[in-house]
Amino acid sequence: MTSTLAERQGVVPSSGGATPGRGRRKRRPLGRNPLGLLFSAPYLLFVLAIFAYPVGYAFWISFHDFFFAAPGAQVARPFVGFTNYVTALTDPAVLRSFANVGVFLVINVPLTVVFSLLLATALNKATRAVTFLRISYYVPYVTASIAVVAVWSFLFNGHGLVNSILGPLAPSPSWLINDHWAMPIIAFFVTWKQLGFYILLYLAALQNVPKELYESASTDGAGEARKFFSVTVPGVRTATVLVLLVSTVTGANLFTEPYLLTNGGGPDGASTSPVLIMYQKGIEQGQPDVAAAIGVVLVIAVLIIAFLQNRFAGGRD
Amino acid sequence: MRRRTVLITAIVAAGAFALTACSGGGGSSGTSSQHGPITIWYSNNEQEVAWGKQMVASWNAAHPKEQVKGQEIPAGKTSEEVIGAAITAGNAPCLIYNTAPSAVGQFEKQGGLVDLSKISGASSYIQARSGKVAEQYKNTAGDYFQMPWKSNPVVIFYNKDMFKKAGLDPNNPKLSTYADFIATSKKLVAAGVAPNAILPAPTSEFFQSQFDFYPLYAAESGGKQIVANNKSTFADQDGYDVADFWATLYKDKLAGQEAYNGDAFADGKAAMAIVGPWAVAVYKGKVNWGSVPVPTKEAKPASDVWTFSDAKNIGLYSACKNQGTAWDVLKYSTSKAEDQKLLELTGQMPLRTDLATTYADYFKANPAYKAFGDQASRTVEVPPGPNTVEMLQAFRDAWSKSVIFGKQDTKAALDAAATKINTIAKQP
Numbered sequence: 001m002t003s004t005l006a007e008r009q010g011v012v013p014s015s016g017g018a019t020p021g022r023g024r025r026k027r028r029p030l031g032r033n034p035l036g037l038l039f040s041a042p043y044l045l046f047v048l049a050i051f052a053y054p055v056g057y058a059f060w061i062s063f064h065d066f067f068f069a070a071p072g073a074q075v076a077r078p079f080v081g082f083t084n085y086v087t088a089l090t091d092p093a094v095l096r097s098f099a100n101v102g103v104f105l106v107i108n109v110p111l112t113v114v115f116s117l118l119l120a121t122a123l124n125k126a127t128r129a130v131t132f133l134r135i136s137y138y139v140p141y142v143t144a145s146i147a148v149v150a151v152w153s154f155l156f157n158g159h160g161l162v163n164s165i166l167g168p169l170a171p172s173p174s175w176l177i178n179d180h181w182a183m184p185i186i187a188f189f190v191t192w193k194q195l196g197f198y199i200l201l202y203l204a205a206l207q208n209v210p211k212e213l214y215e216s217a218s219t220d221g222a223g224e225a226r227k228f229f230s231v232t233v234p235g236v237r238t239a240t241v242l243v244l245l246v247s248t249v250t251g252a253n254l255f256t257e258p259y260l261l262t263n264g265g266g267p268d269g270a271s272t273s274p275v276l277i278m279y280q281k282g283i284e285q286g287q288p289d290v291a292a293a294i295g296v297v298l299v300i301a302v303l304i305i306a307f308l309q310n311r312f313a314g315g316r317d
Numbered sequence: 318m319r320r321r322t323v324l325i326t327a328i329v330a331a332g333a334f335a336l337t338a339c340s341g342g343g344g345s346s347g348t349s350s351q352h353g354p355i356t357i358w359y360s361n362n363e364q365e366v367a368w369g370k371q372m373v374a375s376w377n378a379a380h381p382k383e384q385v386k387g388q389e390i391p392a393g394k395t396s397e398e399v400i401g402a403a404i405t406a407g408n409a410p411c412l413i414y415n416t417a418p419s420a421v422g423q424f425e426k427q428g429g430l431v432d433l434s435k436i437s438g439a440s441s442y443i444q445a446r447s448g449k450v451a452e453q454y455k456n457t458a459g460d461y462f463q464m465p466w467k468s469n470p471v472v473i474f475y476n477k478d479m480f481k482k483a484g485l486d487p488n489n490p491k492l493s494t495y496a497d498f499i500a501t502s503k504k505l506v507a508a509g510v511a512p513n514a515i516l517p518a519p520t521s522e523f524f525q526s527q528f529d530f531y532p533l534y535a536a537e538s539g540g541k542q543i544v545a546n547n548k549s550t551f552a553d554q555d556g557y558d559v560a561d562f563w564a565t566l567y568k569d570k571l572a573g574q575e576a577y578n579g580d581a582f583a584d585g586k587a588a589m590a591i592v593g594p595w596a597v598a599v600y601k602g603k604v605n606w607g608s609v610p611v612p613t614k615e616a617k618p619a620s621d622v623w624t625f626s627d628a629k630n631i632g633l634y635s636a637c638k639n640q641g642t643a644w645d646v647l648k649y650s651t652s653k654a655e656d657q658k659l660l661e662l663t664g665q666m667p668l669r670t671d672l673a674t675t676y677a678d679y680f681k682a683n684p685a686y687k688a689f690g691d692q693a694s695r696t697v698e699v700p701p702g703p704n705t706v707e708m709l710q711a712f713r714d715a716w717s718k719s720v721i722f723g724k725q726d727t728k729a730a731l732d733a734a735a736t737k738i739n740t741i742a743k744q745p
Contacts, residue, residue: 073428
C-alpha cells in the first residue's frame with residue numbers, strides 16, 4: 001500500500017547497486033529465487049506425474065489406434081490422424097452428452113455462484129449457531145455420493161416423497177426418468193452437494209473485504225442491498241472467478257450422478273455426460289482411443305469456457 | 318521468461334513421450350509345462366467363496382509343491398473392469414473363476430488370455446465336458462480362450478402368494494404365451510398385489526438386455542444368438558414379437574420404467590422376476606415362489622424352450638508363469654466331483670452334457686433345481702468377439718428408446734440397431 005510508483009513498475013535499483021533496467025541484469029538460469037524451485041519441486045513432480053503425463057498420454061492415444069494390452073503383448077498402434085475425433089464427434093450419443101453437460105453447466109454454475117455467495121454473506125453476519133450452520137452446509141460435500149444419491153433417489157422416484165407432496169402436480173414420467181427433468185435434477189443435486197465447499201471459499205474471501213468500506217457505504221446512506229452489490233460483490237470478485245472456474249471444471253467432469261442417480265445416463269441418454277461416455281467407450285467397450293479423443297475435446301471446451309469466464313468475470317484482477 | 322516456459326514445456330513433452338514409449342514393455346508369461354505355486358480369483362458371493370475355499374484346500378492337501386492361493390476377486394465397479402486393469406498391469410492371477418463371456422473377446426485382444434486350444438488335450442477335455450454348448454464359447458477362429466464353467470439359465474420366478482391373492486392358480490400359472498403373460502400381469506396389477514407385474518432393470522447398462530430381450534429371443538427363435546457370422550439376427554419377426562411383448566408391458570404400466578433400488582421381487586414390488594438358479598438360495602424363506610420357462614408367442618413344451626445362459630467361465634491368464642499347474646487346477650476344479658460340490662454349494666449349473674443324469678440324486682433331493690438342470694442344456698450365449706460389449710450397448714440404447722420409453726417404433730429401432738451392430742461386428 002505504501003509502495004511508490006517506481007517500485008510498482010519494477011525499476012527500483014537493486015541493493016547491489018547495478019544500473020536499473022532489464023538489459024543489464026545478470027542472467028540466472030534458475031531464476032531469482034532458486035530455493036523456491038527446490039521447495040516447489042515436489043509439487044511440480046506431482047503435477048507432472050499425475051496430471052501432465054496422463055494429459056500428454058491421452059493426447060497421444062487420441063491420435064492412434066490404441067487399446068489397453070498386456071505387458072509384452074505385440075500390439076500395433078498406428079497413427080490414425082483425426083479418425084478417433086471423427087468417430088467421436090459423429091456419434092449422436094457423444095454430441096448429446098456434450099449438450100447435456102451444457103444444460104448442466106447453465107443451471108449448476110449460476111446457482112452455485114449465487115447461492116454460495118448469498119449463504120456465505122448470511123453466515124458471515126450470523127451471530128448464533130454459526131458453527132452448526134457451517135457444518136450443516138459442509139456435510140453434504142463430505143458425504144459419500146452413493147449415500148446422498150440414495151436419499152435423492154428416495155425423494156425423487158415415482159413413489160418418492162416429492163411426488164407424494166406434489167400429488168397431481170408431479171411430472172409424468174417422474175423426475176429421474178423424465179427427459180426434461182433428469183438433467184436439471186442432477187444439476188440441483190450437484191449444486192446442493194457442492195455448496196458447502198464454495199461457501200467456505202466465499203467466507204474466506206469475505207474476511208478480506210475491508211470493514212471500512214461497509215462503514216463508508218453506511219455513512220453514505222447505502223442499504224443492505226446496495227452494500228451487497230457495491231461492496232461485497234466487487235470485494236469477492238477473485239473468489240467468484242475461482243468459484244466459476246472450479247464449478248465449471250468439476251461440472252464438466254460429471255460422472256457419478258448420471259451413473260448412479262439416473263442409472264447410466266437415463267432415460268434414453270437424456271442425462272449422459274461426456275465422462276460417462278468416456279467410461280463406456282474406454283473401459284467397458286475397449287476403445288480408449290475414442291474415449292481419449294472425447295477427453296481432449298472436453299478439455300479444450302472447458303479451457304475455452306474458463307478463458308471466457310476469466311476474461312469477462314475476472315476484470316483486471 | 319519465455320525461454321524458461323519453452324524449457325519446461327520441452328521437459329514435460331519429452332517426459333510424457335518417453336513414458337509413453339515404455340508401455341508394452343516387460344512382463345513374461347510362462348508355458349504349459351511350467352509347474353509351481355499359482356494364484357486364483359473367484360467370485361465374492363458367499364456360496365462361491367465357500368466352494369472356492371474348499372476346492373483350494375482340497376487341491377493343496379494333495380499337491381504340496383504346487384500350492385494354490387485363492388482370493389476373492391478385488392472390488393470394483395464390475396469384475397470385468399478389475400480383470401481388464403489387472404491384464405494391463407500384468408498382475409492378473411493364473412485363473413479367474415468369474416470371467417464373463419461378454420468380456421472374453423476384449424481380454425483376448427489385449428493379449429491377456431492363454432489360448433487353451435494350444436494346450437495338449439484341452440479342446441477335447443472342454444468338448445467332452447460341455448458337449449455342443451461349448452461351441453458357443455469358441456472365438457471366431459474356433460479357439461477356446463475360456464473354459465465353459467457354469468450357467469444360470471434364466472427363467473420366470475413368480476410369487477405364489479400374490480398369484481393366489483389375485484385369484485390366479487399358483488400351481489399352474491398362465492404364463493407360457495405372450496398373450497397369457499400379459500393377461501396374467503394385468504390381473505396381478507389390477508388386484509393391487511404389487512405395483513409391477515415384473516420389473517427387469519430398465520436401466521441403460523449394456524448387460525441388462527440379457528435379462529429381458531435375450532432370454533425371450535432365445536426361446537422364440539429356438540436358440541439363436543443375436544449376432545451370427547458377424548451379422549445381427551434379431552431384426553426378424555421373432556425379435557419384433559419379443560420387443561412388442563415387452564413394449565406392451567411397459568406401455569400398460571405392468572412393468573416399471575424406473576429402476577428399483579433393491580430387490581423388487583423380494584420386497585413385494587413385483588409379482589414376477591426373470592432370474593437364474595442363484596435366486597433359489599436368495600429367496601428361500603423370503604418368497605413363496607414357483608418357476609416357469611420364459612414365455613413364447615405360441616405355447617411350446619418346456620423341453621423346447623431355450624433361454625439366456627448367464628454363464629461365468631474360467632480364464633487362464635497370460636501373466637501366469639506356472640501355466641502347467643494352472644491347467645491342472647482348472648481340470649481338477651471342473652472334475653465331476655468338484656462340479657457336484659459347485660452344484661451343492663451354489664445351486665449354479667456346471668456346463669456339463671450329462672448334468673441331469675450325473676447328478677440325478679441331487680436333483681431328486683432338490684426338486685427346485687430340476688427345471689434349471691433341464692434348461693441348462695438349452696442356453697444361448699452372447700456373441701463372441703472383441704466388440705461384444707459395444708454391440709450389446711448399441712442394442713440396449715435402441716431398446717431403451719423404443720421398448721422402455723416408447724419414443725420410437727420397435728421395428729424401426731431394431732432395424733436401426735441391427736444395421737449399427739453389423740458395422741460394429743466387422744470391426745477388428
